[in-house]
Amino acid sequence: MKTTKDIFPAVIIGTQWGDEGKGKIVDLLCENANMVVRYQGGNNAGHTIVINGKKTVLHHVPSGILRSDIVCVIGNGVVVDPEILLQELEGLKNNGVSVTPQNLIISNSAHVIMPYHKLFDKLKEEAASAGKKIGTTGRGIGPVYTDKASRKGIRFYHLMDEKLFRDRLHDNVIEKNDYLKAMGHEPLDEQAIFDEYMKYANKLRPYMKDTTYLLNEAVKNKNVIFEGAQGTLLDIDFGTFPFVTSSNASIGGVFCGSGIPANKLNSIVGIVKAYVTRVGAGPFPSEQTEGAGLHMQKVGHEYGSTTGRPRRCGWFDAIATGYSIMINGVTDVAITKLDVLSGLDELKICTGYKGPDGQITKEFTCNITELAKFEPVYETVPGWGEDITGVRDFSDLPKNAQTYLNKLEELMGAKISIISVGPGREETFLKD
Numbered sequence: 001m002k003t004t005k006d007i008f009p010a011v012i013i014g015t016q017w018g019d020e021g022k023g024k025i026v027d028l029l030c031e032n033a034n035m036v037v038r039y040q041g042g043n044n045a046g047h048t049i050v051i052n053g054k055k056t057v058l059h060h061v062p063s064g065i066l067r068s069d070i071v072c073v074i075g076n077g078v079v080v081d082p083e084i085l086l087q088e089l090e091g092l093k094n095n096g097v098s099v100t101p102q103n104l105i106i107s108n109s110a111h112v113i114m115p116y117h118k119l120f121d122k123l124k125e126e127a128a129s130a131g132k133k134i135g136t137t138g139r140g141i142g143p144v145y146t147d148k149a150s151r152k153g154i155r156f157y158h159l160m161d162e163k164l165f166r167d168r169l170h171d172n173v174i175e176k177n178d179y180l181k182a183m184g185h186e187p188l189d190e191q192a193i194f195d196e197y198m199k200y201a202n203k204l205r206p207y208m209k210d211t212t213y214l215l216n217e218a219v220k221n222k223n224v225i226f227e228g229a230q231g232t233l234l235d236i237d238f239g240t241f242p243f244v245t246s247s248n249a250s251i252g253g254v255f256c257g258s259g260i261p262a263n264k265l266n267s268i269v270g271i272v273k274a275y276v277t278r279v280g281a282g283p284f285p286s287e288q289t290e291g292a293g294l295h296m297q298k299v300g301h302e303y304g305s306t307t308g309r310p311r312r313c314g315w316f317d318a319i320a321t322g323y324s325i326m327i328n329g330v331t332d333v334a335i336t337k338l339d340v341l342s343g344l345d346e347l348k349i350c351t352g353y354k355g356p357d358g359q360i361t362k363e364f365t366c367n368i369t370e371l372a373k374f375e376p377v378y379e380t381v382p383g384w385g386e387d388i389t390g391v392r393d394f395s396d397l398p399k400n401a402q403t404y405l406n407k408l409e410e411l412m413g414a415k416i417s418i419i420s421v422g423p424g425r426e427e428t429f430l431k432d
């Protein structure tokens with residue numbers, strides 16, 4: 001890729017288990033963009049942007065907000081916790097970032113995270129037996145999407161209409177209190193929730209819009225980035241179910257979470273960490289709990305941006321990542337955190353999975369019972385010792401780093417177009 005000017009409309013998608021560096025790449029591509037749209041997930045996301053050494057972590061707000069000329073849109077597929085969103089907006093304001101209804105628009109069809117969603121998330125995790133806990137972020141994501149699917153959910157246009165909101169809240173409280181009673185938990189206070197949420201409604205009202213026409217118009221004449229949250233292996237359909245999130249983090253989420261048609265996307269940028277991390281429970285074939293895994297965790301500061309939990313780390317998995325590339329139709333890969341691998345004598349790449357019958361497969365499976373039967377097969381390549389954070393051209397990378405990337409490109413089956421060698425906006429370069 002010679003320039004990022006021609007990539008729009010583009011989607012940024014995580015290809016692993018999240019935290020690939022989506023926020024950083026979105027911020028970078030904003031150089032030539034006009035609009036950034038979130039389309040799924042909620043404040044389970046934590047997207048980090050580092051500008052001149054200053055770190056900002058965004059949860060609901062799209063990663064274009066730090067640039068004054070970008071319009072940010074929270075699409076209909078997103079789930080929003082109004083209390084936390086308002087805190088996020090306050091935090092941005094305190095850091096000198098102006099957020100107004102001109103640069104932040106929220107779909108009035110997005111679903112609202114209610115106090116009982118957060119409570120249910122917590123209670124269900126606590127009640128789950130060992131081995132069945134998902135390790136959620138505790139933000140109420142599963143329960144809010146459950147209510148969406150069961151048609152009980154509250155959308156912002158319900159919240160904005162006092163009568164509608166009271167009615168839907170009442171039905172929900174009755175239903176939820178039945179469950180709470182069975183759990184021996186005290187019931188919900190309907191009036192208290194109503195009063196609290198009316199305050200949020202009044203504060204958020206100016207940001208509300210039906211965003212479907214707005215986005216369809218925008219993709220015709222503006223440079224739009226669709227910003228994914230989570231990663232494809234956490235996708236509710238294609239991820240390692242049930243150890244997944246509750247939305248479509250893969251490409252399909254763009255369309256149902258924004259209302260733009262599939263033929264409008266020009267580029268599908270897959271964000272690929274140079275190794276793999278995962279927060280929370282669930283299978284992770286190339287996980288390394290010692291040695292290189294500890295190096296990645298320490299050097300890569302692999303602690304969750306949302307919950308602060310240590311991230312599990314492991315070798316690059318070409319099978320899992322290749323599966324994501326296939327599902328999403330990735331046109332360009334952005335490799336992140338290559339710098340973190342500096343100092344490892346040798347690197348391993350998972351190039352296949354060996355089954356109990358000794359056969360090696362190149363296919364990933366979202367069936368975790370089957371996945372658990374596989375042993376990763378590794379190819380070992382030499383590492384490099386040099387600090388590469390100052391490199392700005394592929395040819396200046398150590399030869400072994402070049403070989404590593406060429407190998408990943410070949411194994412993943414997608415072209416590497418962007419390389420990131422540090423958290424800062426400037427620590428990035430394009431590759432032909």
Ligand code: GDP
Pocket residue numbers: 014018019020021022023024045046047048049050300301304305336337338339340420421422423424
């Ligand atoms: P996201 O959820 O995909 O946006 O990723 P997170 O922000 O949760 O996690 C990525 C972390 O890696 C953040 O702390 C980033 O600042 C950092 N980061 C992003 N790209 C690079 C890189 O190329 N090198 C290093 N060392 N850190 C990076």
Ligand code: IMO
Pocket residue numbers: 014017018019020044045046047134135136137138139140141142228229230231234243244245246278279280281305
């Ligand atoms: P970003 O956008 C990493 C994980 C949780 C848990 C599972 C389900 O920053 O990449 P949930 O709260 O969604 O019901 O939790 O999904 N998870 C993430 N892991 N990055 C994220 O977001 C994540 N969002 C959810 O750790 O395993």
Ligand code: MG
Pocket residue numbers: 018019020045046047048305306
């Ligand atoms: Mg993150």
